[in-house]
Amino acid sequence: MPVIFVNYRSGDEEFTATLVERELSRRFGDEKVFRASKSISPGSNFPQELLTAVRRCSVLLAVIGPRWLAARSADGGPALADPEDWIRREILEAFDTDAVVIPVLVGKAARLKREELPSDLEELADCQYRRLNHRNVESDLSRLAEDLGRIVPELAAAAPEGQHERSSREDAPQKVINHLQRGGIGNVKGDFTGTFVSEPQGPVHTGSGHLYQAGAQHLAPQISGDGIQIGYVGDNHGTMNQERGGARPSDGER
Known part of the structure; x- marks a missing residue:
């Protein structure tokens, strides 16, 4: 069952979302991290799989880049105000199930403000965020993983790859x-x-x-x-x- 759900918008830092998912999967195990294009098998019911995963997760990471707020729906309005927008639906579902929601601001993406968001998403602006910068990507990813290990005891028990081997050498x-x-x-x-x-x-x-x-x-x-x-x-x-x-x-x- 996934513990971490990676939420991202296509056209805005989807490659960064992939990087985050792969690093966390390496540290905590592939089955602990959900990313739609990786975790949903061909032929599966996409909406059902997506909603089931977000309802079961303990943490949702909302990957937010410079174009996240500016995204538009098919009718030209803000995508975040569209009831059918999957980014919106996943975040609201996480709030409804009391999952921890962490905005991950990529590069120069500005911190969210309540007045920039639809009223039912204003809570997202109050969530403590983490920043991911390409100049410090290794340390930023390590800090994020450490945060997740403290928040979710199940993840804390999953040691980073190679740690047991290093410890055994050091303790020998x-x-x-x-x-x-x-x-x-x-x-x-x-x-x-x-x-x-x-x-x-x-x-x-x-x-x-x-x-x-x-x-x-x-x-x-x-x-x-x-x-x-x-x-x-x-x-x-x-x-x-x-x-x-x-x-x-x-x-x-x-």
């Missing part, structure tokens, strides 16, 4: 791996992530910061009289120069 006990790797410096991934240095000869630097090689003229330990500069050269088939204070090498010397 850490393994201690003893492994002999001869030669070289490298990275280890998998059950262990980090940097290994096998059988080092001389000092090794694995922290953050710059690593410098000394020229031939510095092939000896160097310690200044005041202890501020320390130059050290090992025999690790390369050199490491650490400095405290003093001039840093220019970009051309790095």
Whole structure:
């Protein structure tokens, strides 16, 4: 049985409605989200299926774009004032069954005002809305899904795809791996992530910061009289120069 009913007007953000439905279906399960063109099978009684779904839903999402209010009926009047307009009928049915109605404003669609709506739809302007912007579509969809999970306990129990797998990895006990790797410096991934240095000869630097090689003229330990500069050269088939204070090498010397 659907829990979420996606209400939208053809010619006004129907692609966004499809995006919303697909993301919520991925998170909560395909059977939890109703969108007419997806959920009504060929040959089914369209009005009956539509009204049955909206009567059974807990939440109706009214997807509203910039052209939503301007839509006209066949006689040229406002579509929302037409008793046969399906957008109007679905929203009124949701109000009658005490479903939660959430306007989803897309892009620059303005917040609804009571005076812009037919009298029997004025309540829609008072419903707290959510906004969906293409620049923040991932975070906006995540926020909407989190809202729905709080509103409907049944949805809260349906964890987002992959969450159980991530949790099991995070909660798993850490393994201690003893492994002999001869030669070289490298990275280890998998059950262990980090940097290994096998059988080092001389000092090794694995922290953050710059690593410098000394020229031939510095092939000896160097310690200044005041202890501020320390130059050290090992025999690790390369050199490491650490400095405290003093001039840093220019970009051309790095």
